[in-house]
């Protein structure tokens with residue numbers, strides 16, 4: 402029987418610049434089509450940290466240059482990032498599907514809005530890094546002149562941070578559900594365009610939602626069998642980077658929660674992935690969340706590698 406799989410693409414699946422992304426999506430498409438050929442109905446989600454930083458900077462420069470040019474809201478920048486990344490992915494998937502003789506699976510990108518709570522405390526405590534790394538001097542300049550909130554990122558330099566509220570509801574969910582299995586869909590890009598509700602109106606919010614959290618919500622809502630979070634490591638570790646580092650194969654939801662509490666996973670990097678994986682695996686017995694490398698996704702689904710989180 403076909404498996405329903407949500408594949409969440411991390412930064413290494415897309416690269417950090419326009420030329421890097423154009424190259425990266427070629428191997429990303431191979432990985433995704435491998436899953437299609439392994440009898441999976443796939444829905445693709447992706448991050449947008451570098452891309453939204455780039456788009457936001459470009460739009461802000463335009464506002465500074467041209468009198469009367471209104472500022473572009475962050476929600477609109479997320480929408481732009483969905484279209485831009487979706488275009489590159491669709492283009493690469495189209496080619497890869499045809500190369501393998503698969504002609505009956507159209508690809509499409511769904512511009513997706515995701516409801517957030519305007520009272521989410523995340524709006525008062527920006528944590529989500531976006532855009533490029535800055536030196537201390539560049540960071541100070543950006544804070545003073547562009548009103549950015551900037552934080553030091555694990556010894557690697559400084560990055561702008563923005564609010565990252567929790568995803569509550571996927572507005573286009575029914576449309577996505579109707580297409581799973583019939584089309585190869587890219588949805589909920591960059592965690593979704595954050596919106597708040599006022600009656601029948603949806604208003605864009607100044608935030609970037611964590612894509613791992615939205616991917617977990619999507620996987621639960623479409624009743625997926627597997628959530629695969631693809632990133633830059635083959636497995637999740639405890640004592641990561643230390644002498645007694647231990648790579649994890651299969652762990653229970655309970656064990657994963659204990660490791661989260663013990664602070665085993667990097668804030669803003671591995672921790673949201675494990676939390677999102679736990680939320681999916683805990684939501685129904687039989688659901689499996691896998692965290693692994695992009696190029697190992699097929700082996701991960703076959704149970705040969707990756708860290709698997711399951712409800713026991």
Ligand SMILES: Nc1ncnc2c1ncn2[C@@H]1O[C@H](COP(=O)(O)OP(=O)(O)O)[C@@H](O)[C@H]1O
Pocket residue numbers: 410411412413448631632633634636637638639640641665666667669670671672
């Ligand atoms: N305990 C851990 N086990 C494995 N990787 C970890 C751990 N803690 C932090 N990391 C780091 O998290 C990174 C993945 O997070 P990130 O780069 O933010 O993801 P993304 O692929 O979504 O862009 C890994 O490459 C690794 O450097």
Ligand SMILES: NC(=O)OP(=O)(O)O
Pocket residue numbers: 411412447448449450451591592609610611612613
């Ligand atoms: N929106 C989001 O989570 O993007 P990254 O995965 O690139 O941080």
